[in-house]
Amino acid sequence: xxxxxxxxxxxxxxxxxxxxxxxxxxxxxxxxxxxxxxxxxxxxxxxxxxxxxxxxxxxxxxxxxxxxxxxxxxxxxxxxxxxxxxxxxxxxxxxxxxxxxxxxxxxxxxxxxxxxxxxxxxxxxxxxxxxxxxxxxxxxxxxxxxxxxxxxxxxxxxxxxxxxxxxxxxxxxxxxxxxxxxxxxxxxxxxxxxxxxxxxxxxxxxxxxxxxxxxxxxxxxxxxxxxxxxxxxxxxxxxxxxxxxxxxxxxxxxxxxxxxxxxxxxxxxxxxxxxxxxxxxxxxxxxxxxxxxxxxxxxxxxxxxxxxxxxxxxxxxxxxxxxxxxxxxxxxxxxxxxxxxxxxxxxxxxxxxxxxxxxxxxxxxxxxxxxxxxxxxxxxxxxxxxxxxxxxxxxxxxxxxxxxxxxxxxxxxxxxxxxxxxxxxxxxxxxxxxxxxxxxxxxxxxxxxxxxxxxxxxxxxxxxxxxxxx
Numbered sequence: 001x002x003x004x005x006x007x008x009x010x011x012x013x014x015x016x017x018x019x020x021x022x023x024x025x026x027x028x029x030x031x032x033x034x035x036x037x038x039x040x041x042x043x044x045x046x047x048x049x050x051x052x053x054x055x056x057x058x059x060x061x062x063x064x065x066x067x068x069x070x071x072x073x074x075x076x077x078x079x080x081x082x083x084x085x086x087x088x089x090x091x092x093x094x095x096x097x098x099x100x101x102x103x104x105x106x107x108x109x110x111x112x113x114x115x116x117x118x119x120x121x122x123x124x125x126x127x128x129x130x131x132x133x134x135x136x137x138x139x140x141x142x143x144x145x146x147x148x149x150x151x152x153x154x155x156x157x158x159x160x161x162x163x164x165x166x167x168x169x170x171x172x173x174x175x176x177x178x179x180x181x182x183x184x185x186x187x188x189x190x191x192x193x194x195x196x197x198x199x200x201x202x203x204x205x206x207x208x209x210x211x212x213x214x215x216x217x218x219x220x221x222x223x224x225x226x227x228x229x230x231x232x233x234x235x236x237x238x239x240x241x242x243x244x245x246x247x248x249x250x251x252x253x254x255x256x257x258x259x260x261x262x263x264x265x266x267x268x269x270x271x272x273x274x275x276x277x278x279x280x281x282x283x284x285x286x287x288x289x290x291x292x293x294x295x296x297x298x299x300x301x302x303x304x305x306x307x308x309x310x311x312x313x314x315x316x317x318x319x320x321x322x323x324x325x326x327x328x329x330x331x332x333x334x335x336x337x338x339x340x341x342x343x344x345x346x347x348x349x350x351x352x353x354x355x356x357x358x359x360x361x362x363x364x365x366x367x368x369x370x371x372x373x374x375x376x377x378x379x380x381x382x383x384x385x386x387x388x389x390x391x392x393x394x395x396x397x398x399x400x401x402x403x404x405x406x407x408x409x410x411x412x413x414x415x416x417x418x419x420x421x422x423x424x425x426x427x428x429x430x431x432x433x434x435x436x437x438x439x440x441x442x443x444x445x446x447x448x449x450x451x452x453x454x455x456x457x458x459x460x461x462x463x464x465x466x467x468x469x470x
Contacts, residue, residue: 006109009038011116016329020299023185023268026326027091030120032070039067042112045104050114053102055454056083056154060099060114067117076125079118084157084200085150085453087126087192090119092183093450094320126195132202139163141467144227146213146408149177150449151440152233153200154456155463160203162464167206167227169217174264175207177235178441179449181264182256184293186300187323190263214407219415219436229435229463232423233456236402236441242285246343247398251277251360255286255294255399262297277395281305283363285340286399287312290446292323294397295332306332307391311339311368311381337368339381341388343396362390402446412436420445429459430466437463 012028013019019026030038042064050060059078066075079086095115103111141164145152148170156166174180176193201207211217213234222230239254241247258276261267267276282298284291287310298306308327310317313336317324328334342364348354367387370379404421416424416432422445423438425431431438439455441447 004105004109005037005041008041008110008113008116009034011113016326016331019186020296020330023300025189026186029123030116032072032124035067035117035120036070038113038117039064041105042068043104049102049104050099050112053099055098055450056089056457058082058099058118063121064112064114064117067121072121072124073129075121076129079121082457083453084154085196085449086118087122088150088179088188088196089450089453090115090117090122091188091192094448096321098450126192133199135202135204136161136163138165138204141165142167142227143463143467144169144222144225144230145233146219146230147171147177147233147235147440147442148175148197148207149233149235149440149452150179151235151442151452151456151459152177152231153197154453155231155233155439155460156205156456157200157203158457158460159463160200160205162460164464165204165206167208169211169213169222170207170209171212171234172264173209175209177233181260182290182293184259184263184297186296187293212407214411219408219412219433223435228467229437231429231456231459231463232408232431232436232438232442233440233452233459234405234408234442236404236444236446238403238405238421239398240401240403241398242340242400244340244342246345246360249343249345249360250358251394252343252396252398253277255284255290255397256402258294258397259290259297262301268301276301278302279304280395281307281393282395282397283307283309283340283391283393284397284399285309286401287317287319288399288401289319289323291397291399292319292327292332294399296327296330298395298397299330299332303395305393307393308332308334308336309338309340309363309365309391310334310336312378313337313370316370316378335365335391337370337381338365339368339383340364340396341366344390360394360396363393363396364388364390402441404442404445408442428462428465429455430462435466437466 063075063078100111145168239256261276265274279302282303284295344362346356367384368381371382374380414433429437437459440452
C-alpha cells in the first residue's frame with residue numbers, strides 16, 4: 001500500500017462558534033479537487049466488500065472509479081441505479097458502521113470517505129444537470145405508497161423506473177416524511193429533499209399531501225380505487241415518554257414534536273405559526289441521533305445552556321460519533337450516567353391565574369453506574385442510592401424513541417402487528433394482508449434512513465414479482 005494517503009480528506013465545515021447560532025448546513029462538502037484526491041484512495045478491490053455493507057447495494061467502487069476520472073455525471077448515474085436519494089444518503093447515512101466499516105483500506109488506515117464522495121457526486125449532479133430523467137412507459141399497473149419518508153420514496157422510485165403508476169399519500173402538507181420533519185436543516189437542507197422528491201415526480205410519481213391513510217382514506221378504499229398493491233411506509237411517529245411525575249408540565253416536549261415545530265413549521269422564525277421555546281436552560285433526555293438533533297436545535301433557538309442527560313456512559317452512546325463531536329464542539333453539556341426520576345414544576349394553588357403555574361422549574365435526576373450487560377449487550381445502568389440531585393432547567397425534551405402509529409393497523413382488517421406496534425412482514429416485505437407490503441420504521445420502529453430505504457427497495461422488488469405473478 002505504498003503511496004496510500006492514510007487519512008480521509010477532512011470535511012470542510014462552519015466553525016463551531018458560528019454554526020451554533022444559525023441553521024445553515026454544518027458540513028460544506030468537498031471541492032472537485034478534494035473529491036478527486038479522496039477517490040484516489042480507493043483500492044478498487046475485486047471482491048468489493050464495501051458494497052455488502054450498503055443496504056441498497058450501491059456499486060461503490062464503480063462510482064468512485066468514475067470520480068477518479070472526473071466523470072461525475074457518470075458516477076451519479078451509477079449511484080442512481082440503486083439509490084433514489086443519493087444527496088440525502090451522502091449526508092445522513094451512518095457510513096462508518098456500514099459501507100466504510102467494510103472498506104479494505106480501513107484495516108490499516110482510515111477508510112475511504114464513501115459518504116462524502118456520494119454527497120459530492122449528488123450535489124455536482126444537482127448543480128450541473130438540468131435534464132429531467134426520462135419517464136418510463138407505463139406498464140398498466142397501479143400501486144399506492146403510504147408515507148413519503150425514505151422507505152416510501154425509495155419504493156415509489158424503484159417502481160416508477162419499471163413503469164408502474166405510483167401515487168404516494170402523505171399525511172403532512174410537505175413530502176419527505178422524517179427527512180423534513182425530523183432531521184434539522186443544518187444536517188439536511190430541505191431544498192435537497194425537495195429536489196429528490198421533484199426528481200421522482202419527473203419519473204411519473206404522483207404525490208398527494210394532506211391525506212391520512214386510516215382516516216381520509218383506508219387501505220380497503222385504496223384497493224377499491226384500482227390500486228393492485230399497497231406499500232405502507234408510514235414511519236414511527238408516535239413518541240415515547242418515561243412515565244415519570246411531571247411529564248405533563250408546560251415546557252416538556254417529545255423530540256418528535258420539538259423537531260417538527262422547528263424543522264417543518266419553522267418555529268425559529270420571528271413570528272412563528274407554532275411557537276417553541278427560545279432561550280432558557282434545556283435538558284434533552286436520550287443519547288441517539290435524535291437527541292443530538294434536538295440539543296443542537298435548542299442551541300440554535302437561543303438556549304443559554306443545553307444538557308444531554310443519558311443513563312449510560314459515552315462508550316454506550318448510540319448516536320453517530322460525528323454528531324456527538326459536533327454537539328460537543330458547539331457547547332452541549334453531556335451529563336452521562338444520570339437518569340431523570342421526576343420533572344419539577346411551579347404550582348401556586350392560591351392563584352390559579354398565576355402565569356407561572358404548570359411550567360417546568362427543574363428535573364430531578366439520580367446518578368447511575370454500569371452493571372452487568374443486559375439483553376442488548378450493553379452494560380445495564382443501576383441507580384446509585386442517595387445520589388439524587390436537581391438539574392436547573394425550564395425545558396425538557398424526551399428523545400427516548402418512537403413507535404409506529406396504530407391508526408393504519410386499527411383501520412385495516414387482517415393486518416398483524418407485533419407487541420411494539422410494528423407491522424409484521426415476511427422476508428419479502430409482505431404483510432398478513434393480501435397485496436399489502438410494508439417496510440421501514442412502520443415495521444422496525446425508529447431506525448436509520450438507509451435501512452428504511454433498503455426495506456423500500458426490497459418491497460418494490462417484491463411488489464413487481466407479485467403483480468407479474470398474479
